[in-house]
Amino acid sequence: MLFTHEYITNRIIRIKDISLTAMYLVIGDHTTALLDTGIGIGNVREYIRNEIGKEVDLLILTHGHLDHASGAILFKDIPVYLNELDRDLMNRHVFDILSHVTYTEDMYRRLNMVCPEYSQADILEGYDSCHTLPLEDGDAFDLGGITLEAIHTPGHTQGMTMILFKEERIILFGDACGVGVLLVEDCCSTVEVYRNTLIHVKSYEGEYDRIIRNHGTCESPLSLLQNVIDVCADILNGTDDHIPSSAPIATDYPVFMAKETLPGTQTRVDGKEGNIIYAANKIR
Numbered sequence: 001m002l003f004t005h006e007y008i009t010n011r012i013i014r015i016k017d018i019s020l021t022a023m024y025l026v027i028g029d030h031t032t033a034l035l036d037t038g039i040g041i042g043n044v045r046e047y048i049r050n051e052i053g054k055e056v057d058l059l060i061l062t063h064g065h066l067d068h069a070s071g072a073i074l075f076k077d078i079p080v081y082l083n084e085l086d087r088d089l090m091n092r093h094v095f096d097i098l099s100h101v102t103y104t105e106d107m108y109r110r111l112n113m114v115c116p117e118y119s120q121a122d123i124l125e126g127y128d129s130c131h132t133l134p135l136e137d138g139d140a141f142d143l144g145g146i147t148l149e150a151i152h153t154p155g156h157t158q159g160m161t162m163i164l165f166k167e168e169r170i171i172l173f174g175d176a177c178g179v180g181v182l183l184v185e186d187c188c189s190t191v192e193v194y195r196n197t198l199i200h201v202k203s204y205e206g207e208y209d210r211i212i213r214n215h216g217t218c219e220s221p222l223s224l225l226q227n228v229i230d231v232c233a234d235i236l237n238g239t240d241d242h243i244p245s246s247a248p249i250a251t252d253y254p255v256f257m258a259k260e261t262l263p264g265t266q267t268r269v270d271g272k273e274g275n276i277i278y279a280a281n282k283i284r
């Protein structure tokens with residue numbers, strides 16, 4: 001099976017693809033929205049139709065990275081929202097992966113993904129380009145009984161967007177803030193800019209009780225946000241653990257992990273959750 005799913009509330013379903021990247025199906029009274037699409041192996045739209053019994057009316061992409069946006073080519077006939085700052089990134093990534101340019105086991109290894117058996121026939125075809133509508137900070141989508149609000153959170157990518165599920169008091173941090181935030185690629189902001197992003201997210205703290213993400217455990221304690229703000233401060237002050245690290249994505253600069261982790265895990269030695277992996281040119 002190329003996909004699995006679980007209900008995390010009555011209205012929100014977490015779907016994982018074979019790269020174990022999560023996407024979220026949000027079921028409103030009159031509109032069903034999908035947040036992200038996975039890596040482009042297998043037809044998630046048919047899976048949602050056949051296994052969950054829903055039709056997707058609206059697609060929102062949290063950012064343009066290949067493991068989140070590649071399935072978007074399945075949804076060309078419905079509105080697809082993405083922050084415009086990530087449009088080129090998305091087209092580059094999706095083209096590369098669906099053209100097999102990037103499509104190697106090595107890529108999975110570098111992304112620390114699990115890649116079970118799949119058939120070449122499962123890789124989506126038909127890429128030309130993906131038309132997207134602009135997604136901006138503060139945009140709200142009323143699905144009926146549940147409202148999604150976009151929060152622009154530049155850092156991991158320039159167009160990175162968190163989603164607040166207002167009535168459910170849940171926030172999707174996505175790749176914007178987590179156990180190993182990547183600030184490595186050209187498309188990433190500096191730690192200094194990223195810190196301001198997280199301070200902006202702080203203003204939403206009274207509006208959610210649960211943090212969900214797209215990778216790993218997909219759940220984090222509420223302390224995550226402040227922990228990562230503190231990690232930013234440590235990097236900017238030169239007081240982080242500054243551990244030489246291998247980059248999961250190619251860069252010409254040395255890469256460091258801000259906080260030491262237990263060997264082979266993303267668990268911080270000091271027990272706190274939240275970490276940043278950054279390239280030397282991404283501090284200020």
Ligand SMILES: [Zn+2]
Nearest residue numbers: 063065156175
């Ligand atoms: Zn990403």
